[in-house]
Amino acid sequence: MQLAFSAADIAAIIQPLSSKGTTHSVINGIAALNLAQIGDLSFLGNSKYRQEVAASAASIILLPVDYVGEPRQGQQYFFVEKPSVALARLCARIEQLLWPKPKPGIHPTAVIAMGARIAASATVGPLCLIEAGVVVGERTHIEAQAFIGRNVAIGSDCWLMPRVTIASECVLRDRVRLQSGVVVGSDGFGYEFVADHHEKIPQVGNVVIESDVEIGANTTLDRARFSHTVVGEGTKIDNLVQIAHNVRIGRHCMICSQVGISGSVTVEDYVVLGGQAGLAGHLTVGKGSKIDGQSGINSDLAPGSFMKGTPALPYNLEQRINVLRKRIPDLFKRVDALETKLVDLKKPSAP
């Protein structure tokens, strides 16, 4: 990962609105303000760190236009509308250097069943297994050791990191990106209790992942009992998330790490689920709702809800209760005191 950008290279990539100071250092790293050294580029992405700018040793700092201050000797400020967006642009350039487009073709150690149709521009890595009836679209890149089950359909420009499982009959549209260890299409967790034991309910549906979805490492998505488990267009899912059978997730949602979504839940568009939140089965989370981390949702939520806690309450109410909660020991004492006083009050009044 050997970077070497001049200040002029950086300016050409991020197109700053203005600049202050000069550096001749070659930029070969990116680092947080307080960790950066000469040769690093840094940035002010969160105003929380504003006071760290002046002390930063970074050779280049990306700053919002309203930042007031002077660079030190050999340091250059670049002013941009959004430092984090500018940084993203720079990182995108680095990304191209780090992960160059792979050569199309099928590695000789991949095992490809008869009748699988793989686009000539697609790449299939070493030690993959692709079963019968699979279709892989243009420029899709399947890295090493993937399992792609019978009749799976994968669109174009997808990127499957090493060691993913796409079980039979599942569907990925275009530009889907899966991190390592993802399992798409495991059986839903469905049983009937019969006499003295649990009998399996066959799970014969599939999983459909719409375009521009990204899914994090070791996340699991169960196939539907019947019909489809669906992840809507543009939704991003973090690591170690559980999506149960027949869940329907809308478009452009953000689902943070270790969230658990129970069977047959509907999550509408633009919902944000904080890390480790849990959703009970068969409920609907309305469009644009936000659920704080570790919250537990047990009932339908109207669009635009903002919830926190287990069981979740409206965010502001939960925050207020959490503040008062610390004073509960004191409240008990106050009620004790009131009771004592009331007894005392009554005593003298009884002649």
Next chain:
Amino acid sequence: MQLAFSAADIAAIIQPLSSKGTTHSVINGIAALNLAQIGDLSFLGNSKYRQEVAASAASIILLPVDYVGEPRQGQQYFFVEKPSVALARLCARIEQLLWPKPKPGIHPTAVIAMGARIAASATVGPLCLIEAGVVVGERTHIEAQAFIGRNVAIGSDCWLMPRVTIASECVLRDRVRLQSGVVVGSDGFGYEFVADHHEKIPQVGNVVIESDVEIGANTTLDRARFSHTVVGEGTKIDNLVQIAHNVRIGRHCMICSQVGISGSVTVEDYVVLGGQAGLAGHLTVGKGSKIDGQSGINSDLAPGSFMKGTPALPYNLEQRINVLRKRIPDLFKRVDALETKLVDLKKPSAP
């Protein structure tokens, strides 16, 4: 996944008690009542959805015998004792079509150590690794890319989905079904703090999984520090569950997604653990207990306990506290008011 069943085919499979109406549509899908279209079969599995039956466009609907109503033109009702059981029977038939029995034999790309004993009726998929001393029973199906470590014993009629790990010395009895990404026999998390660092306690036991157990995708089960981590007969475990070392789980339990069970816990028979629940180490959960989702258990539970919350309380008490919890801001105001009134009361009495 091309289904094509006539109403007569369906009747033959599910054996309805009675029927109403007639359809000539070919059934080529299964869908929820509100999503079903002509050509779909639907069902009333949860009385919550009873009012959706009349509006459903499904060509066939499976209903409980006490349902009152008339099918629309070209729609047929089948009355059964339990619609979800009838559906399961139908899905079992579809399952046979979707996942036909594999041909016995070992794929040429599997790597099999000398001395492994694999039944002639078993199937070993591509790119599997089977180490020395392994025994695989009759008709067991090991899908692609599995790792089966030294001296592992697997019974008959097991089904291991792609990309599972069974580490050395572990035991699977009969009809065990593992979803993709399961790890059986990772090291237990055991260390002694010595001087200034943690020293590993070797984990030299194994994991024993009894018959008819199913385990969900990317779930992990640690080998015992010594002796055995045990999952009892008929128990079902969902995705992303953590079973620590020396845990002993009884028979016919249901362990939902993302549950964490700490070391040396005993879970007796017929226990149900809701999603994301956590059990602290060295405790016993009595037979038939139910733990609500996200609960935290810190002490032994008597048989038949029904618990909720962190730290968990009896379900009804926790529910009552949760209702009152919303009124805590009001309670503080009421105590404020009482204190004020009491001061006012005292004032006039002081002449």
Next chain:
Amino acid sequence: MQLAFSAADIAAIIQPLSSKGTTHSVINGIAALNLAQIGDLSFLGNSKYRQEVAASAASIILLPVDYVGEPRQGQQYFFVEKPSVALARLCARIEQLLWPKPKPGIHPTAVIAMGARIAASATVGPLCLIEAGVVVGERTHIEAQAFIGRNVAIGSDCWLMPRVTIASECVLRDRVRLQSGVVVGSDGFGYEFVADHHEKIPQVGNVVIESDVEIGANTTLDRARFSHTVVGEGTKIDNLVQIAHNVRIGRHCMICSQVGISGSVTVEDYVVLGGQAGLAGHLTVGKGSKIDGQSGINSDLAPGSFMKGTPALPYNLEQRINVLRKRIPDLFKRVDALETKLVDLKKPSAP
């Protein structure tokens, strides 16, 4: 796993301070006090089980020096400073028998890119993929089906269990041990909301895992947005843990199963995080802090903090509130009663 130790063998390994009684049984198993049978060795590792010693059928029992009691016929007590340390020593011996050092060399089914440098004393198992630029140190053992991405550097004496992913550019120092299914270097979960959708922020940093770190099954560690996600020397991480991008974990921490650590968190040295705890982004947990299981941390913690609950409070305060919490229904009744009494008090005073 056929053990066969005599009492003399055991004494030679654990070096007891003293002994009581005699056994001639061959020890072929290790078991808990209440489960042990003749031929088993057992131990008193937790004083909670002290009363189980007398009834235990174990042939050998490891006991702390302050234990008072007499072995039964054919039973031998070994007194040691710490029974659990003595047991660890015995298990270490068993471990060597169970997992003998593998033969150095590269399995013929492994796929090794041109230019990867693998020490002659290292072992690479079957069906591994090692990409270009990888360096593997002396005596490191990479088990089957691993994926090692471009330019990864792995030190000496590491042990990677089957089916791990080390994505490109990541670094493992010496004696790092990874359980099966670990993913090191998945993309961080970083997006900018632009117009009506989430745009990916490229994640071009890496993960650095310092020496003597152990990581549990199916745990995921995201690469930094830029620079490094770091796990400090000697830290132990359990199964199914999520470490987000740019997290910096100190030395000798213990991170229990299913913990989630959000982006850019700093965890200082010697911190203990209980199972299922969650840490919000961009905060610092001070040196030596302890976080109880399932807790939620939303702000910086001073060194030596001991926290519990969501949102977390100091442990003793949280425990006190949890005790009072059960009495909240009663508190409401008491306030009701106070209000009634106050009304009654006022009534007679109004003539």
